[in-house]
Amino acid sequence: MILDSINSPADLRRLPPKQLDQLAEEIRRFLVTNVAKTGGHLGPNLGVVELTIALHRVFDSPNDPMIWDTGHQAYVHKILTGRKDFSKLRQEGGLSGYPARAESEHDVVENSHASTALSWADGVSRGMQLAGRDNCVVAIIGDGAMTGGMAWEALNNIAEDPDRPIVIVLNDNGRSYAPTVGGFVRRLDPVRKLDAVRVNREYDHFLDWGKRTLQGSGMPGQLTYDALRGLKKGMKEVLFDSGIFDSLGLKYMGPIDGHNIKSLEEALTMAREYGGPVVVHAITDKGRGYKPAETNKADRFHAVGRIHPETGLPIEPSRFGWTSIFAEEIVEIARKNPTVVGVTAAMLEPVGLKPMLKEFPKRVVDVGIAEQHAMTMAAGLAHSGYHPVVALYATFMNRGFDQLLMDIALHNAPVTVCLDRAGVTGDDGASHNGMWDLSLAAMIPNLSVAVPRDEATMRELLGEAINTESPTLVRYPKGSIPSELPTMRKIGSLDVVYEHQIHGVAPIIHVAVGPMAHTMVEAAKQMDDESIIVVDPRWVLPANEDLINLISNAGGAVVLEDGLIDGGVGDEIRLALADGGHFVPVKNLGIAKEFLQHSARKDILARQGMDISAVIDATRAVRAKIKARADVD
Numbered sequence: 001m002i003l004d005s006i007n008s009p010a011d012l013r014r015l016p017p018k019q020l021d022q023l024a025e026e027i028r029r030f031l032v033t034n035v036a037k038t039g040g041h042l043g044p045n046l047g048v049v050e051l052t053i054a055l056h057r058v059f060d061s062p063n064d065p066m067i068w069d070t071g072h073q074a075y076v077h078k079i080l081t082g083r084k085d086f087s088k089l090r091q092e093g094g095l096s097g098y099p100a101r102a103e104s105e106h107d108v109v110e111n112s113h114a115s116t117a118l119s120w121a122d123g124v125s126r127g128m129q130l131a132g133r134d135n136c137v138v139a140i141i142g143d144g145a146m147t148g149g150m151a152w153e154a155l156n157n158i159a160e161d162p163d164r165p166i167v168i169v170l171n172d173n174g175r176s177y178a179p180t181v182g183g184f185v186r187r188l189d190p191v192r193k194l195d196a197v198r199v200n201r202e203y204d205h206f207l208d209w210g211k212r213t214l215q216g217s218g219m220p221g222q223l224t225y226d227a228l229r230g231l232k233k234g235m236k237e238v239l240f241d242s243g244i245f246d247s248l249g250l251k252y253m254g255p256i257d258g259h260n261i262k263s264l265e266e267a268l269t270m271a272r273e274y275g276g277p278v279v280v281h282a283i284t285d286k287g288r289g290y291k292p293a294e295t296n297k298a299d300r301f302h303a304v305g306r307i308h309p310e311t312g313l314p315i316e317p318s319r320f321g322w323t324s325i326f327a328e329e330i331v332e333i334a335r336k337n338p339t340v341v342g343v344t345a346a347m348l349e350p351v352g353l354k355p356m357l358k359e360f361p362k363r364v365v366d367v368g369i370a371e372q373h374a375m376t377m378a379a380g381l382a383h384s385g386y387h388p389v390v391a392l393y394a395t396f397m398n399r400g401f402d403q404l405l406m407d408i409a410l411h412n413a414p415v416t417v418c419l420d421r422a423g424v425t426g427d428d429g430a431s432h433n434g435m436w437d438l439s440l441a442a443m444i445p446n447l448s449v450a451v452p453r454d455e456a457t458m459r460e461l462l463g464e465a466i467n468t469e470s471p472t473l474v475r476y477p478k479g480s481i482p483s484e485l486p487t488m489r490k491i492g493s494l495d496v497v498y499e500h501q502i503h504g505v506a507p508i509i510h511v512a513v514g515p516m517a518h519t520m521v522e523a524a525k526q527m528d529d530e531s532i533i534v535v536d537p538r539w540v541l542p543a544n545e546d547l548i549n550l551i552s553n554a555g556g557a558v559v560l561e562d563g564l565i566d567g568g569v570g571d572e573i574r575l576a577l578a579d580g581g582h583f584v585p586v587k588n589l590g591i592a593k594e595f596l597q598h599s600a601r602k603d604i605l606a607r608q609g610m611d612i613s614a615v616i617d618a619t620r621a622v623r624a625k626i627k628a629r630a631d632v633d
Contacts, residue, residue, distance in 0.1 A: 037087075043302045069139065342365070382414050416474065419475040437563065493544065
């Protein structure tokens with residue numbers, strides 16, 4: 001196999017052009033065979049095989065840094081830079097599903113949030129310019145990511161300096177997860193040859209000379225210049241649409257057939273030689289070369305679990321999950337409440353809004369990768385008498401924090417934010433864990449946060465949130481729904497889900513945040529010698545008054561939350577107890593303030609002290625403090 005001989009970009013550059021198509025075919029087979037065993041982002045990588053080959057043949061990575069926006073399409077890049085052991089992809093001890101500096105000097109950006117690559121490229125290029133280096137910086141960004149405002153902010157700055165060699169590769173497959181909102185206009189293939197003229201410094205010098213000469217020749221020269229300029233602009237608009245790139249003064253090439261290595265190398269070489277900012281627009285097919293992906297209309301196998309490589313069918317059928325419950329319930333609610341409007345940011349299907357779109361097409365808005373806009377637009381909808389439900393992955397709420405604070409909460413707008421994949425997600429690594437939202441939400445006035453523990457409470461709390469005339473947030477984890485955990489009795493607004501009390505012994509309150517109730521109950525069942533009440537507050541922020549009263553009259557408490565321990569639910573409970581003059585021992589369990597590397601969720605929870613044994617240890621520690629205080633008294 002040709003692929004066996006490729007262990008670095010230098011090996012790739014030595015390969016004769018006639019062998020490149022065969023190499024591309026081998027890489028696709030490698031991807032399907034290996035990703036089928038572990039799961040991962042299959043479709044995006046099948047779509048960039050030829051593009052990645054061309055990039056590594058034209059540019060000298062890592063001297064010419066390559067910055068992959070989002071990074072889920074960097075598997076081929078990993079393969080061509082010597083990382084071919086995919087046996088533990090996205091598993092502890094194996095390759096990350098995204099670029100990772102610890103793996104290779106060829107990886108620059110680990111952040112897997114979209115629309116950031118151009119800002120990175122701008123900064124890296126400025127640094128290289130200051131250091132006197134003339135290497136190219138290459139940013140590869142998808143058309144989906146170009147719906148994010150940050151990308152356009154960066155383009156505006158990149159365009160200011162025509163002398164910094166930045167090559168922006170627009171990987172246009174018409175999709176991010178699903179078909180892209182907005183998209184880009186295709187243009188005619190015959191204009192490809194014009195790029196060789198337009199992306200040429202001599203062409204620029206000629207235009208400048210013509211402008212000076214003709215404009216300095218009186219009225220006839222001015223009229224001639226205006227006519228030629230109009231002809232040039234008219235020809236551009238007839239033959240192709242370089243759109244806003246041209247308006248910004250950026251050179252634009254394409255669209256190029258993103259699966260024709262020769263055409264790609266030709267275009268990328270011209271862009272490299274130009275010595276300034278150039279946009280190279282490549283048209284690619286997500287899922288290319290793998291029939292099950294090509295025929296999958298939903299997302300072209302954007303991300304898959306373990307599958308049968310021959311058919312693309314899952315090895316283990318997915319269980320009914322949190323997203324499915326949301327998808328069902330939001331439609332039921334929308335049928336009864338005509339003011340409900342679904343809002344998402346380029347993740348219609350992943351967050352479960354597609355069924356609502358199908359039934360109520362005018363009441364679902366996909367804003368593209370634009371969480372900031374989604375939040376503020378939702379505030380505007382609320383002002384107009386509607387109740388927006390903004391559905392996002394928890395990790396992406398970070399991007400809309402200011403708007404949640406200043407546009408929604410400041411105006412006390414009745415907007416419900418639903419956060420999927422909250423807490424530890426595990427295999428997608430540091431930037432996909434939804435671990436920040438509870439601490440962020442705790443800082444926001446007027447915002448109430450609910451965390452369901454099972455299907456029944458998910459349906460109840462979603463309905464309660466949408467019936468609230470102020471900002472609400474409902475968060476739930478990735479994966480399948482746990483078994484139902486029924487309420488044994490109520491203490492005010494609190495659900496008691498387990499209790500074992502010993503006469504004369506002050507109980508320790510186990511405060512379970514959402515699905516962590518199952519861990520709390522299992523731990524309590526293993527402590528027959530302890531007096532314990534396990535409660536689910538349901539609404540966890542701000543600190544529940546009934547909960548504070550319960551803990552203040554108990555021996556102490558253990559709080560378990562699937563979120564950042566600093567500034568989270570447990571800290572808010574401690575503050576509320578202190579404000580009320582109640583100094584009972586409270587032990588908080590949650591995620592430490594650090595970036596979590598990819599690993600299985602259960603292993604991360606164990607390491608973070610969030611499993612059954614950690615709850616038992618915390619309970620024993622709280623009981624020891626209670627006894628120590630009693631001895632002092």
